[in-house]
Amino acid sequence: MRDWLVMKKFSQLIKKLDSTNKTNEKVAALTEYFLNADEDDKLWTIAILSHRRPKRPVNTTLLRIWATEISGIPLWLFEESYHIVGDLAETIALILPTREQSAETSKSLSQFIQEIIVLRTIPDDEKKKYLHDNWLALNYFERFVFNKIITGSFRIGVSQKLMTRALSKATGIDEDILAYKLMGDWTPENTSYKKLILEQNDEDYLSKPYPFYLAYAVEDNFREDLGPISDWSFEHKWDGIRSQVIIRNDEVFVWSRGEELVTDKYPEYQEFLKVIPNGTVLDGEILPFGEGEIGNFNALQTRIGRKNISKALLKKTPVILNAYDLLEWEGKDIRQKPFVERRRILDKLISGVNSAEIGLFLSETMTFDTWEEAAAERDFSRDKRSEGLMLKRKDSPYLVGRKKGDWWKWKIDPFTIDAVLTYAMRGHGRRANLYTDYTFALWENGELVTFAKAYSGLTDAEFRQLDAWIKNNTLERFGPVRSVTPHHVFEIAFEGIAESSRHKSGIAVRFPRMLRWRKDKPVEEANTLSDLKALIPR
Amino acid sequence: MILRKEMPKPLLVFNDKGIYCQQADVYIDAWRPVDKCIVTHGHADHSRWGHKHYITHHNNVPIIKHRLGEIAVTGKAWNETFTINGVKFSLHPAGHIIASSQVRVEYKGEVWVFTGDFKTEDDGLAEPFEPIKCHTFITECTFGLPAFKWEPQTEVFKDINEWWATNKSEGRTSILFGYSLGKGQRLLKHLDTSIGTIYTHGAVENMTEVVRPYYKLPPTTLITRETSKDEIKGNIVVAPPSAHGSTWIRRMVPFVTGSASGWMTFRGARRRRAIDRGFVLSDHADWEGLLSAIEATGCEKIITTHGYTDIFSRYLREELGYDARTEKTQYEEESSESDKKMDTSTPLGDLNSEYQRNIVNIDKIIENED
Numbered sequence: 001m002r003d004w005l006v007m008k009k010f011s012q013l014i015k016k017l018d019s020t021n022k023t024n025e026k027v028a029a030l031t032e033y034f035l036n037a038d039e040d041d042k043l044w045t046i047a048i049l050s051h052r053r054p055k056r057p058v059n060t061t062l063l064r065i066w067a068t069e070i071s072g073i074p075l076w077l078f079e080e081s082y083h084i085v086g087d088l089a090e091t092i093a094l095i096l097p098t099r100e101q102s103a104e105t106s107k108s109l110s111q112f113i114q115e116i117i118v119l120r121t122i123p124d125d126e127k128k129k130y131l132h133d134n135w136l137a138l139n140y141f142e143r144f145v146f147n148k149i150i151t152g153s154f155r156i157g158v159s160q161k162l163m164t165r166a167l168s169k170a171t172g173i174d175e176d177i178l179a180y181k182l183m184g185d186w187t188p189e190n191t192s193y194k195k196l197i198l199e200q201n202d203e204d205y206l207s208k209p210y211p212f213y214l215a216y217a218v219e220d221n222f223r224e225d226l227g228p229i230s231d232w233s234f235e236h237k238w239d240g241i242r243s244q245v246i247i248r249n250d251e252v253f254v255w256s257r258g259e260e261l262v263t264d265k266y267p268e269y270q271e272f273l274k275v276i277p278n279g280t281v282l283d284g285e286i287l288p289f290g291e292g293e294i295g296n297f298n299a300l301q302t303r304i305g306r307k308n309i310s311k312a313l314l315k316k317t318p319v320i321l322n323a324y325d326l327l328e329w330e331g332k333d334i335r336q337k338p339f340v341e342r343r344r345i346l347d348k349l350i351s352g353v354n355s356a357e358i359g360l361f362l363s364e365t366m367t368f369d370t371w372e373e374a375a376a377e378r379d380f381s382r383d384k385r386s387e388g389l390m391l392k393r394k395d396s397p398y399l400v401g402r403k404k405g406d407w408w409k410w411k412i413d414p415f416t417i418d419a420v421l422t423y424a425m426r427g428h429g430r431r432a433n434l435y436t437d438y439t440f441a442l443w444e445n446g447e448l449v450t451f452a453k454a455y456s457g458l459t460d461a462e463f464r465q466l467d468a469w470i471k472n473n474t475l476e477r478f479g480p481v482r483s484v485t486p487h488h489v490f491e492i493a494f495e496g497i498a499e500s501s502r503h504k505s506g507i508a509v510r511f512p513r514m515l516r517w518r519k520d521k522p523v524e525e526a527n528t529l530s531d532l533k534a535l536i537p538r
Numbered sequence: 539m540i541l542r543k544e545m546p547k548p549l550l551v552f553n554d555k556g557i558y559c560q561q562a563d564v565y566i567d568a569w570r571p572v573d574k575c576i577v578t579h580g581h582a583d584h585s586r587w588g589h590k591h592y593i594t595h596h597n598n599v600p601i602i603k604h605r606l607g608e609i610a611v612t613g614k615a616w617n618e619t620f621t622i623n624g625v626k627f628s629l630h631p632a633g634h635i636i637a638s639s640q641v642r643v644e645y646k647g648e649v650w651v652f653t654g655d656f657k658t659e660d661d662g663l664a665e666p667f668e669p670i671k672c673h674t675f676i677t678e679c680t681f682g683l684p685a686f687k688w689e690p691q692t693e694v695f696k697d698i699n700e701w702w703a704t705n706k707s708e709g710r711t712s713i714l715f716g717y718s719l720g721k722g723q724r725l726l727k728h729l730d731t732s733i734g735t736i737y738t739h740g741a742v743e744n745m746t747e748v749v750r751p752y753y754k755l756p757p758t759t760l761i762t763r764e765t766s767k768d769e770i771k772g773n774i775v776v777a778p779p780s781a782h783g784s785t786w787i788r789r790m791v792p793f794v795t796g797s798a799s800g801w802m803t804f805r806g807a808r809r810r811r812a813i814d815r816g817f818v819l820s821d822h823a824d825w826e827g828l829l830s831a832i833e834a835t836g837c838e839k840i841i842t843t844h845g846y847t848d849i850f851s852r853y854l855r856e857e858l859g860y861d862a863r864t865e866k867t868q869y870e871e872e873s874s875e876s877d878k879k880m881d882t883s884t885p886l887g888d889l890n891s892e893y894q895r896n897i898v899n900i901d902k903i904i905e906n907e908d
Contacts, residue, residue: 018805021812073684074857080849081685086806094685094803157809432806460810 009037010045010109011145018156026158030166039193040110046197047188049163053152057119058127060088060151066128067092070135083480086432089147096135096143110188116150117189161401171197176400179211185261209244209255210281210327210335211400215390215407222408223371226391233339233394234366234374236386237409238322239297239496240287241304245321246328247272247280254286265309268319271358276349279331283398284323284363292356294322294385298498298508323350324363324390327398335398339406342398381412382537387495388412414493415509415535418518420448420526421488424470425481427455435470435482436463440492440512442505444529448486451505451532452494457514466517489521490514497535507532549625549643549650550676552841552865557652557676559643562622565589566641566652569868576627578654579638580605580719583869593620595629597637597752601719604748616665632656633667634821635720636749642670651835652676655869657820658827661691663727663753664720669834676841677832678869680822681800682850688800688824691728694817699730701796701815706734706772711793715779715813718745720821725776725798726755737761737770739777739786767791782811800824832860844869 016029034042047053068078073095085091107115119127138146148154164182168175178197184207186196219225226232243262246253252270254263263269266286276282288295288303299317306313326346327335334342343365350362368374378389388411396406419440427436437455441448458466466488474482493515500508507529551558556568556575565572571588578584578594580601585592587606594602596613603609614620616639619628624646629639634655643650651672660666698714705712716722718741726746729736736758738746743760759765761775767789781787782795800820801807808816823831828850832840840862842851847864854862 019808019815021809021814071684074853077684077849077853077857080846081683084683084846085685085804090805091685094687098687098689428806431810432804434810 008142009033010041011142013045014145014148014156015141017158021157023162026162027166027169030158030163031169034167034170038108038110040188041108043188043191043193043196044110044113046163046167046182046193048149048154049158050160050182051154052187053149053154054113054117055120056152057116057150058131062124062127063088063092063131063147063151066131067096067135070132071095071097083426084433086426086428089144089151092135092147093140093144098140112146113149113188167197173197176211179400180208183211183255183259184208206248206251207246207253207261209246209253209259210333210398212242212244212257212283213399213407214402215409216402216404218391218408218410222410226408229368229371229374231394232367233343233392234368234377235324235363235390235392236381236384237388237390237411238285238287238294238363239385239387240285240300240319240322243284243286243321244327245269245272245282245284245323247276247282248278248331250278265303265306266319267309267314268359269321272321272360275353275358275360277330279328280349281326281328282321282323282346283325283327284321286319287322288317289320289359290318296385296498297496297510298500318359320355320359320361322361322363325398338395338397339392340394378410378412414495414515415497416491416493416515417442417527417532417535418489418521418525419451419492420486420523421466421484421490422448422450422486423481423483424466431455431463434463435467438490438514440490441486442527442529442532449505449529451503451507451529452492452509452512454490454492454512454514457493458517462517486523489518489523489526491516491518497532497537499536505529505532507536549645549648549674550652552867557867559625561645562625562627564593564622564625564627567654567869576629576641577602578632578641578652579635581635581655581717584654593627595637595639597749598639600748600751601637601745604745605719630668630670631665633658633660633664636664636723636753638664638720640668640670642672648673650674650676651837653678653831655680655822656831657823658831659688659691661724661727661821663724664821667831669831672835672837674839674841675832675835675837676843676865677828678822678844679828679842679847679850680845681820681824682828682842682846682853684825686800686803686820686824687826688818688820691819694798694819695728698725698728698796698798698817698819699733701794701817702729702774703733705794709772709792711770711772711790712774713781713787713790713793713795714774714776715782715795715797716742716776716799718742718778721798721819722746722776722778723749723753723755724819724821726758727753729756729774729776731756734773735759737765737773737775739775739781741778742776782813829858841865843867 013029013033017026020026033045037045064075064078068075078095081095082088082091085094119130134146135143164175164178168178181196242257244255250273252263252272253261254266254269256262288299302313302317303319323346326342329345347362350360353360355361366377374389381388388409391408391410393406399406419442421438422441423439424435425437427434438453439450440452440454441450470482470484473485475485476483492512494509494512496510498508499506547560549559551560555565555570555572557566565575567578567584568575568589569586573590575589576593580598585602590610592602592609592611593614594611596615599611599613602611614629616631617628619626626644628642630642632638632640632654634657638654640654640656641652649672651670653676655678656667658667702712714725716725722742723746726736736756738758738760740760743758746755746758770790775790779797794814796815796817797808797811797813798817798819800818800822802816802818838861840854840860842862842864844867851862851864854860
């Protein structure tokens with residue numbers, strides 16, 4: 001009796017988390033769960049909420065086909081429904097025959113997940129039977145949770161930070177310590193709740209990174225609010241991949257900010273073993289580096305996506321590490337030392353290194369007497385391939401997560417261009433059934449050429465207004481996509497620009513988003529593709 | 539199949555003003571001012587301002603007068619036949635909201651029925667939906683997707699009342715959103731007054747007062763400037779959706795919000811509105827309701843007017859073999875987002891070729907997603 005309640009308990013937890021928008025209530029629901037659930041289930045819950053899910057055992061085409069078979073609806077109708085619902089797991093849960101009461105199952109969450117892991121390896125007809133049986137045994141919400149575990153993407157508005165806070169309340173362990181314990185490449189299959197959360201253990205310590213400290217953007221009037229400028233150290237904000245490089249026990253480990261172990265992608269860093277002593281952890285930026293200077297972020301894309309790093313690629317797009325902080329030294333966690341003290345050790349360490357040969361550079365620190373001087377340096381950012389300046393308080397410790405106060409980013413203003421809305425697609429999640437994902441185009445020889453997609457930057461009210469307009473001004477429908485009458489002009493902001501052979505326009509822009517809806521601007525007055533090309537730095 | 543060669547023109551046509559019966563020179567639920575208009579129910583998109591003469595069910599007369607002021611209106615009883623230039627008209631319960639009708643139109647043995655808006659479940663307040671045999675069935679399909687399946691309302695109201703009781707035990711006020719006409723009264727009718735007192739927003743209170751003479755409803759207390767915070771605490775407030783996020787609502791702190799709507803089927807819809815709890819409760823038919831209503835009419839032809847019209851009529855054609863098509867109207871379409879009427883001016887493309895393209899593209903999408 002107790003056991004079958006467990007999967008229910010988990011889906012009730014998800015339901016509770018899903019049915020409130022209030023952070024305190026989410027934390028309370030999670031805390032209660034962590035106080036009462038079985039250890040294995042707690043571990044899997046932590047894993048699922050920190051994006052460590054079992055691999056998808058069935059491809060989604062088969063899921064769709066099998067779900068429509070039970071429901072007795074044609075596949076095209078399933079697809080139409082999916083475009084409107086905006087979530088595959090939810091669509092499947094909705095179209096299956098209703099069940100008022102779920103059957104009593106003797107399975108716990110971890111047993112369910114064990115079965116889902118095994119599911120990957122069994123033949124399709126057995127997979128189908130497994131899914132059929134479970135779909136029909138569970139009620140709507142349990143079915144939704146079950147589908148979510150199978151399909152991945154468990155977005156329910158619970159950040160890892162929020163989960164860590166609840167776990168801290170339930171266990172009495174400090175939040176920052178828990179954040180550290182939860183880092184790394186553990187899975188519920190290679191650890192246990194006791195080992196991961198409760199025990200002090202040195203075993204996994206070898207590759208374990210520290211939680212990253214993240215900066216907020218400067219606020220209005222920051223020059224007055226930040227106190228004397230002499231309290232601050234400045235650096236350029238490098239446009240690469242934030243990472244931690246760990247050297248322990250004659251091994252190198254490279255972690256990305258997304259807590260992914262990416263050591264294999266950057267074989268260059270093995271060189272560090274020659275010059276960096278064991279018991280060192282560096283915080284820095286992975287940057288493309290060719291012909292003696294920092295390259296464009298676009299060059300890095302070719303390194304990020306590849307599983308196998310070929311010799312040719314290594315030669316074509318070499319990377320370096322631009323180090324800016326030292327978190328561990330001589331085997332000791334030195335995050336509580338003041339920034340300048342950590343930097344003193346780091347500067348000394350790297351000054352003895354042949355940077356060009358080893359591929360390890362130092363992110364230069366700067367001090368300014370006036371904000372005007374700092375602003376003048378910031379104006380050089382694009383020339384230096386940086387995104388602006390970082391401000392770090394000289395006496396600050398290295399904190400955990402995104403915290404206000406000691407680190408700030410002072411980014412340069414984005415590039416902007418006025419473009420025409422040409423296509424719209426329905427959004428997902430909380431934007432399901434609303435047209436919120438847009439394609440924008442620029443003029444070239446009297447025609448509109450697609451240059452970017454964007455889906456952020458408008459208010460909810462603006463999205464609703466535009467959604468209604470789109471539904472009434474559709475030219476053609478292509479599944480979830482509609483082409484619309486070229487009419488609305490939007491100011492599009494973006495961070496970087498480079499030539500690209502993969503894009504129809506010949507241009508790739510980074511992080512495009514809508515800055516303003518230019519209702520004042522007629523469609524003929526939107527910018528041209530040549531206007532965009534003129535923005536590429538020479 | 540009965541062919542009627544003597545009548546080349548359809549009995550009802552869709553023109554730029556509304557659904558029109560030329561033989562009788564009468565409109566149904568017109569969206570632009572006309573001389574004579576039969577009105578199915580009191581929602582703004584069906585009973586518009588500016589017609590010279592309105593015909594509607596007796597109980598709907600005070601409702602549209604409340605909304606539109608002093609208008610020329612004739613009330614009719616259920617099943618009462620009135621003939622205009624040889625065309626026989628009658629009103630039949632649609633079960634959508636209180637006093638909502640379907641319109642039956644008969645001329646020379648040919649019968650058409652227009653549903654207005656309808657639902658098949660008896661909600662204990664609105665006169666229950668009555669299936670009418672016809673040749674051509676003009677139907678709404680607001681929720682014409684298989685993803686929409688309503689639970690019996692007894693289950694939903696059990697949840698709503700439990701939610702209220704829980705909120706009360708935690709010292710919080712429950713605020714439940716529903717339209718001031720229809721959903722509002724349906725909620726009032728089934729709230730468990732042993733838990734506490736029902737308070738109302740002015741819009742809900744006014745409309746409820748209008749219909750009280752015809753429908754038995756529990757007592758309600760209007761929230762006024764004098765109503766104190768302590769007095770409301772732990773009780774339930776029924777308010778229109780537009781009150782969400784208003785300053786009016788702030789005096790109810792601490793409160794929890796709930797919304798009762800068919801759109802609450804989608805998790806995204808509830809989260810987007812920042813509502814704490816969504817109850818799936820609709821005054822429209824769900825997928826099965828639409829299909830069973832169609833079957834009960836014994837009709838040959840179907841015209842879909844608003845909702846997921848193209849998807850639903852494709853299903854009727856391809857899977858069930860009906861002669862089904864869509865006509866463009868100005869009844870609220872996919873109106874999940876606002877109470878406002880939309881400026882609908884979409885040209886209707888060639889639907890068939892549109893479907894063909896969709897099929898091709900869906901196949902592509904399936905391939906690409908893996």
